[in-house]
Every structure is written in structure tokens, then in C-alpha cells.
Amino acid sequence: xxxVMQIPQYQHVQEGEDFTTYCNSSTTLSNxxxxxxxxxxxxxxxxxxxxxxxxxxxxxxxxxxxxAKKNSSLHITATQTTDVGTYFCAGEGNEKLTFGTGTRLTxxx
Amino acid sequence: DTEVTxxxxxxxxxxxxxxxxxxxxxxxxxxxxxxxxxxxxPPELMFVYSxxxxxxxxxxPSRFSPECPNSSLLNLHLHALxxxxxxxxxCASSQDDRMNTxxxxxxxxxxxxx
Numbered sequence: 001x002x003x004v005m006q007i008p009q010y011q012h013v014q015e016g017e018d019f020t021t022y023c024n025s026s027t028t029l030s031n032x033x034x035x036x037x038x039x040x041x042x043x044x045x046x047x048x049x050x051x052x053x054x055x056x057x058x059x060x061x062x063x064x065x066x067x068a069k070k071n072s073s074l075h076i077t078a079t080q081t082t083d084v085g086t087y088f089c090a091g092e093g094n095e096k097l098t099f100g101t102g103t104r105l106t107x108x109x
Numbered sequence: 110d111t112e113v114t115x116x117x118x119x120x121x122x123x124x125x126x127x128x129x130x131x132x133x134x135x136x137x138x139x140x141x142x143x144x145x146x147x148x149x150x151p152p153e154l155m156f157v158y159s160x161x162x163x164x165x166x167x168x169x170p171s172r173f174s175p176e177c178p179n180s181s182l183l184n185l186h187l188h189a190l191x192x193x194x195x196x197x198x199x200c201a202s203s204q205d206d207r208m209n210t211x212x213x214x215x216x217x218x219x220x221x222x223x
Contacts, residue, residue, distance in 0.1 A: 025117075033211065033212075041215050041216075042214040042215060042217050043152060043199070043212075043214045044214070045211035045213070046213060048210075049209060051132075088151055088152075093217060095206065096154055096157070096165065096191055097154065097166070097212065098154070099151035099152050100151060101150075102150075102151050104149075
């Protein structure tokens, strides 16, 4: 079945440093979505990428979808304490959304 | 109203109990989902309902029984669960099941089976 892996599994950064998480799918995706889950919370939708090579920005967050539509990345510039949480990519294939393994971000103030 | 409401928030049940988890949305979404999430793991899809019909069952054991009474409600009936079924159960909805729109998640029910 479809597998979606993310690296790194954990990332600890000093407040103000940048952060990147990478997402790789075993199959070509129709689209990719990104979600953030705060500790003790539920996943919250951030963005969806559909086109090959697409880049989208939301304030300090930059999302990319690979040319082959099998990988994606999320980059956060100048992290803040409010960025703490687990970031999941979720790839759509076979009419199902498969969540990646997630990257847990912790911020050192 | 962009909320998905789940009840109860917490549930402790014995292995011989029967209980139900409830989920409600009033966004007019026609696709609803149950996910199971273990600690430090991603959500795993269990069931998908599209236009009130079960469209995907991810080989979930029969001790979990979903039900969609109408387009706004989704239930998950639990019977004879095992301790390893303890997890966060998340309900989600989206505009339709074509997966090209965002999924809205409820706060989840944290289930403990004793």
C-alpha cells in the first residue's frame, strides 16, 4: 500500500531558527495536504498543493510540491514558540488520504 | 460553523462494554471519516462515508461498527474492545470524498479500554 514517510521524526530548534520537514511518498500523489497538530490537540489543515512543482507561502511557512509529485516540504522561517507541534503531510492516492509519519517540532525559548 | 463536534471527549470502558462515539458537523459536508491515532503516531484511516454510504472500510475489526444516520451525524459503535484499541479516535469531514478539499477534524475522543 501507499506509504508516506517524513524526516526528521523530531526536531528541536532554538527560537528564531529555521525548520524544515520533508515528506516522501512511495507512489505518485494527486495532491498533498499539510496539517499541524498541537500537543493534546487535533490535526488542523494548513494547505493543499496540487500542481507539480507548486510553491505556496503562508507568512513564515513555505510549502513545496515536487516535480514528480512524490515529495513535498514545509519550511518555517524564524520559528516562534507558537510553531510547536507535529507537522503531518497527507498524500491523496487511491481515493484515500494517507498521513505521513509526522515531524515533531519543539522550540527552545 | 466550521466545527466538527465529538462526544464524549474521554471514555473509559471495560472489554465487555458497549459504547458509542458520536460526531456531528453542520457544514453541509458530504464525506465523513473515522481515524484512529495512537500516541506519537499519525492518524490512521478506519472508515469513510460518502453521501451517507460506507465507501471505505480499512479492514477494521468488526468490534468497531460505524453508522451514518444522516448527513450531519456519524457514530462509531464499540463492542468487546481490547486494551490495544485504546487510542484517540478522530472524526473528520470534508466537502466530498474526492479528497481535493481540506478535512476538518473534531477534537477527538480519548478512549481507554481496561
